[in-house]
Amino acid sequence: MRWWSSLFPVRPSCWFCDQSIEQLFFASAWSKVCKECTVNLSPIHPPICEICFRPLDDDMNVCGDCLQISHRDRVQNVSAVSYTSKTKKVLARFKYLGDEGYAKYIGTIMCDTVEKHYSPIPFTLITSVPLHQNRIKERGFNQSQLLAEQIGKSLGLPAPSLLERIKASPPQANLGRNARIQSLRDCFGIQPDKMQLDFTSQTILLVDDVYTTGTTIRECAKILRHAGAQTVYAVTFAR
Amino acid sequence: MEFLSAFNKLAGRCLTICDMRQILDEKESGNIQHLLQAWEEEGVLKKEPAIKHSNWSIFRKCNKCGAGASDIAVSDCVHCSNKTCFYCRRCLFYGRVKSCTPLFSFLPTTEGKQDFLIHANLPLTAVLQHTSGNLKSLYERTTKHIHAVLIPGSGELLILLDFLIYLLHKKKRIFWCQEKKKIAKTMDQLTLLMPKLVKYIDSQDTTLVLGTKWDLLTYNQQFDLVIWDGLVPEACHAWERSMAEKGRQLVIRTTLSKWDRNDVVHPVRLHRYPIPIPKFVQYRNLRKHIKRNKPIHPFHIFVEEVQALNGQALILVPTKEEVEVTLKWLQTVMPEVANKTCSILVENEESEELRILFSEQKFMFMLMPQQLMEKMQIANLHLCLLHADHPTFDRKRLVELTHFIGLNAYFPECEVLFIGEMNTEMIVQTKKEHIYLNELAKKEGYLQKEA
Numbered sequence: 001m002r003w004w005s006s007l008f009p010v011r012p013s014c015w016f017c018d019q020s021i022e023q024l025f026f027a028s029a030w031s032k033v034c035k036e037c038t039v040n041l042s043p044i045h046p047p048i049c050e051i052c053f054r055p056l057d058d059d060m061n062v063c064g065d066c067l068q069i070s071h072r073d074r075v076q077n078v079s080a081v082s083y084t085s086k087t088k089k090v091l092a093r094f095k096y097l098g099d100e101g102y103a104k105y106i107g108t109i110m111c112d113t114v115e116k117h118y119s120p121i122p123f124t125l126i127t128s129v130p131l132h133q134n135r136i137k138e139r140g141f142n143q144s145q146l147l148a149e150q151i152g153k154s155l156g157l158p159a160p161s162l163l164e165r166i167k168a169s170p171p172q173a174n175l176g177r178n179a180r181i182q183s184l185r186d187c188f189g190i191q192p193d194k195m196q197l198d199f200t201s202q203t204i205l206l207v208d209d210v211y212t213t214g215t216t217i218r219e220c221a222k223i224l225r226h227a228g229a230q231t232v233y234a235v236t237f238a239r
Numbered sequence: 240m241e242f243l244s245a246f247n248k249l250a251g252r253c254l255t256i257c258d259m260r261q262i263l264d265e266k267e268s269g270n271i272q273h274l275l276q277a278w279e280e281e282g283v284l285k286k287e288p289a290i291k292h293s294n295w296s297i298f299r300k301c302n303k304c305g306a307g308a309s310d311i312a313v314s315d316c317v318h319c320s321n322k323t324c325f326y327c328r329r330c331l332f333y334g335r336v337k338s339c340t341p342l343f344s345f346l347p348t349t350e351g352k353q354d355f356l357i358h359a360n361l362p363l364t365a366v367l368q369h370t371s372g373n374l375k376s377l378y379e380r381t382t383k384h385i386h387a388v389l390i391p392g393s394g395e396l397l398i399l400l401d402f403l404i405y406l407l408h409k410k411k412r413i414f415w416c417q418e419k420k421k422i423a424k425t426m427d428q429l430t431l432l433m434p435k436l437v438k439y440i441d442s443q444d445t446t447l448v449l450g451t452k453w454d455l456l457t458y459n460q461q462f463d464l465v466i467w468d469g470l471v472p473e474a475c476h477a478w479e480r481s482m483a484e485k486g487r488q489l490v491i492r493t494t495l496s497k498w499d500r501n502d503v504v505h506p507v508r509l510h511r512y513p514i515p516i517p518k519f520v521q522y523r524n525l526r527k528h529i530k531r532n533k534p535i536h537p538f539h540i541f542v543e544e545v546q547a548l549n550g551q552a553l554i555l556v557p558t559k560e561e562v563e564v565t566l567k568w569l570q571t572v573m574p575e576v577a578n579k580t581c582s583i584l585v586e587n588e589e590s591e592e593l594r595i596l597f598s599e600q601k602f603m604f605m606l607m608p609q610q611l612m613e614k615m616q617i618a619n620l621h622l623c624l625l626h627a628d629h630p631t632f633d634r635k636r637l638v639e640l641t642h643f644i645g646l647n648a649y650f651p652e653c654e655v656l657f658i659g660e661m662n663t664e665m666i667v668q669t670k671k672e673h674i675y676l677n678e679l680a681k682k683e684g685y686l687q688k689e690a
Contacts, residue, residue, distance in 0.1 A: 005309070098335040099328055100314040136317055140335070 015105040016041070016090055029108040040086035044079055044239060052214055053079045053239050065213070075221040075232055077211055078117040079239030080109045087238045091209060095143045103143070106209075106237050107150025114151060114205065114235050121233060122203060125160070126152045129208040129220055130188065132165040147237070148207040157205075163220055164191045181215045188223050199228040211236040245274055246283070251347030251445060251461035253480060255289065255303075255340055258457065275343065285344040289336035290325045301327035303336050304456055305477030333453045344459040347483070357435045361401055366685050367394050370505045371401040377502055378406070378464075378487065384472075385489045386496065387503040390676065391614060392646040394509045395491070396428055399466070400436070407439075407447060411463040414481065415449045416470055422449060455481050462486055469493065494638040495672055506676040507685040512651035513677040517624075517641050519657045519666050525626065526660065529564060532571040541623050541656050542576055542604075550619035550653065551597070554606045555640065557629035559584045562606055565625065569606070579603040583611055612640060618647040621654045627666055628659035637669040 011020040014034035021034050030038060047056045049063035051074050056063060066074065081087050094102035128144035136142055145161055152159030169183040204224055206217060211234070221232040245267045249259060260268040267274070278284035290311060291300045299311040306329035316324030319339035326337045336342070363371065370389075377385050389395035406413055417425060426449070429437050439447045445461060448454070452470060458481035465472075465482055466489045472478070482488070495501055508514070520537040522528075528535055545552045556565050562582055569577040581602040583590040590611070597605045598617055609624070609632070622644050627637070637657075645653045657666055680686050 093331070097331045098326065099312075099331055100326070101312045101328065140317055140337070141314065 015102075016086075029105075029112045032105075033109075037086065040084060041090070042082040042084050042087075044082055051076055052211065053077050055082065055239075069214075069218070073218055073222070075206070075214070075217050075234050077214065077217060077234040077236060077239070078113050079211055079236045080106075080113040081238050083210065083212075083238040091238065095139070095209065098140055100141060100146060103146035103150050107147045108154065110147060110207070110235055110237055111151045111154040114155065118205070118233060118235075121231075123155070123157055123205045123233075124202045125162075126155070126157050126205045126207060127160060127162045127224075129206065129216055130161065130163045130165045132168040134168055135165075144208050147209065151205070151207060151235070159207075160194070162191060162194050162197075163188050163223060177213050180213050184215050184219050188220050190223060190227055199224065200230065202229050203231045204229050204233070206232055206234045208234065208236045209238065211239045242274065242277065246278065246345070247348070248443065249343075249345045251345060251459055252457055253303075253342060253344045253459040254457055255334060255336060255342060257334060259343070278345070283346045285346075286341050287344070288338055289340040289342045290327060290338040292323075292325050292338045299325060301330060301336065301477075302342055303327065303477065304330035304333075304453075305473070306330065330453070330456070333456075344480075347459065347461045357404065357407075357433065357439075361397050361432070363397055363401055364394070364509075366505075366507060366511070367398050367401070370503060371398045371405075373503045374398070374402045374489075375405055378402075378489075381487065381502070383487060384499075385487065385502050386499050387489065387491050387505070388495055388501050389491055389493065389503075389505045390508065390514065391493055391642045392508040392510075393505050395505070396425075396432070398505065399468075399491070400429075400433060403436075403447065406464060412445060412461060412483070413447050413464045413466065414455055414458070414462045415447070415466045415468060416452050416455055417449065417468045418470065419451050421469065422451070425449065452478065460484070464489060466491065493642055494635050495675070497634075504676075504679060506683075507680040508646065508651075510648035510651055511680075511685060511687040512645070512648070513680065513686060514673050515641065515645040515651075515653055515655050516670060516673045516677070517637070517655040517657050517666075519627065519659070519662060519670070521660070521662055522658050523660060525658060529568045529625075532568055534572050535658070537656070537658055538623065538625075539573070541621070541654070542573065544654065545603070545621050548619065548621075550621050550650070551600065551602075551617055552604050552621040552623060553612065553615075554580070554604055555609045555612055555622065555624045556606070557609055557626050557631045559608045561626065562608055566606060576604060581605055583607040586611055609636070609640065612643065614643055614646075619650045619653065620644055620647075621656075623656045623658065625658050626660075627657035628661050628663045632663075632665055634665045634668045634672070637665055638672055641669065641673065 012023045013020045014037055015032055016037045017034060019034045019036070023032050030043070044053060044055055048054060049056055049066055050061050051066040052063060054063045090102065093099050094106060126148050128142065128148035131142045148159040165187055166189050167187045169187055175183060206220055208217060211217065217234045224232050245263055248262050256271065259271065263271065275284065279286060287302055289301065289303050291298070291302055293299055296308045299308045301311065304327060306327050310327055310329040311325050312328055313323055313325055315322055316337060316339060321339065324338045326335055330336065374385065374387065389398060403413060426437065440449045452473065455465065456477055460480070460483050462481055463483050464487050468491045472488055472490055522535060522537060525535065556562055562584055566577070566582050569580060579602055581593045581597060583593055596602060598615060622640065624640065641655050644655050645651045659666065
């Protein structure tokens with residue numbers, strides 16, 4: 001593509017493939033994704049668990065896993081899409097290959113989900129799940145922070161990085177349920193330069209890319225609650 | 240010693256530090272900064288940023304793959320703490336490079352590292368020898384590009400191997416560029432034909448390299464010949480960088496080119512029978528007839544012929560949506576044919592199984608979108624292309640589809656039928672190309688006398 005191509009704009013294409021589609025500027029995020037990708041990404045629809053957003057088959061409001069967690073530790077989560085093979089590919093391109101441009105697309109879809117499910121909640125702050133310094137150096141960016149910044153930009157809220165990872169843990173994608181829970185215990189803390197902030201009146205939205213067992217989200221929420229945050233909600237791209 | 244052995248591994252390459260660490264052993268990669276400094280002082284190494292950045296977006300360029308401004312994206316960088324650090328989205332799958340990533344180009348060693356010890360004993364017929372001879376003489380005469388047309392089933396691998404061995408004896412370095420999915424097949428064929436040559440390809444020595452065009456990007460002034468086997472050569476600095484000063488390119492195609500010259504044309508298959516010429520049937524309201532489940536007589540005749548010859552047939556349609564519509568039509572109009580038909584919508588494990596079942600004659604017909612069609616080892620295979628006037632079919636694709644038919648010496652005259660609502664220029668050109676190839680083969684005396 002040469003510079004003069006900009007004089008002859010082509011039809012916009014789907015965010016996650018090269019298929020050209022009809023796009024209206026003010027249309028919702030999903031209208032910018034082609035039908036095939038939408039089906040493959042599989043947006044989550046009710047019935048779902050009220051706490052963790054897991055799709056449910058029966059009339060229960062809360063899933064079995066969430067029932068085992070005490071009321072005090074529960075964190076309400078909403079997710080945009082199911083963790084399908086297409087979602088894995090999209091996240092792999094974003095996280096592991098480092099296509100940071102995907103933060104805009106994924107963030108916009110997550111923002112749509114927040115507006116849809118958390119509309120009455122007056123958030124004051126958006127923050128993200130932190131990565132260990134070694135991982136940031138290796139990857140070059142924190143994917144959750146990029147998503148938080150994108151959501152913050154859309155909702156008009158600040159998206160500072162409040163938390164830090166004290167202990168390096170192995171990649172969660174390779175671990176089982178119990179190993180994940182064990183590996184993330186006492187892993188997070190408030191960043192030293194953010195210690196003096198007053199969290200007491202804050203309603204915080206915590207952003208992450210994938211929700212599997214929810215341990216990461218709960219551990220981060222625990223730290224924020226200890227610091228005095230009024231309420232913590234979570235949003236993830238895939239569940 | 241370490242200094243020299245490490246350089247020998249990297250000579251003629253263009254790599255990032257991460258790529259280098261994969262090539263060097265643990266001790267060498269631990270000492271890499273020191274080695275790089277020494278090489279730079281010696282002048283055998285050139286360092287440049289992987290992304291050429293500028294405030295003017297049109298001047299931004301990826302030095303690794305040659306991508307222009309449209310593929311360059313901006314990001315915050317934790318490594319250089321720069322708010323505007325650019326990265327290339329085109330070569331993302333082959334390791335991310337950013338403005339702050341240095342790209343190291345190593346000078347190549349002066350000549351081939353080892354004498355080539357293999358002597359060819361290939362089963363070349365007089366026709367194949369003639370084409371190979373043409374390639375050799377052109378290589379000696381031509382300065383930059385050689386364009387060759389070798390049709391499928393013509394013994395193209397034998398021609399190429401004979402040519403390669405000729406060049407390797409002359410201590411030339413060669414990069415054989417293919418599509419990723421084709422490389423494994425080529426290696427299998429080479430293992431059967433010339434296992435010693437496979438050892439050369441597998442060795443760390445870069446006398447002969449078989450790889451993708453992305454692998455080619457990791458070389459610097461290394462090759463005397465780059466073979467673009469079934470690929471379109473990219474005219475950009477990044478790909479030309481891999482060639483030596485007087486390096487040449489051999490472009491191998493399966494169809495004639497209208498725009499480039501065709502230096503060598505090999506118009507006949509190994510069995511030396513003429514290529515089947517596609518028949519075109521104009522059928523008005525074809526799409527409507529299929530939608531309304533009405534019979535289409537030319538298709539009926541085609542099916543009867545295939546059944547009479549006890550053959551198998553591919554029914555191709557332009558898109559996967561058409562597959563569903565055509566399958567419904569078959570089930571209504573010709574249920575007995577639908578029972579013998581398998582259909583593929585997308586490429587997956589199931590489709591691979593269906594292909595195997597089809598090649599084992601478990602099905603008589605196979606319905607699929609044209610883009611999924613690839614070479615099949617089926618003897619008595621016929622082809623019917625519905626909606627041949629669809630805009631997705633260009634001349635090249637139509638010729639390629641026809642070339643898959645009639646490969647077997649026992650069934651060289653299998654039928655190729657195009658059905659469409661109107662006779663397009665593409666269909667006319669396809670027929671003309673086949674007639675031309677057959678006439679050329681006849682004129683050169685390549686065809687069997689009884690054919």
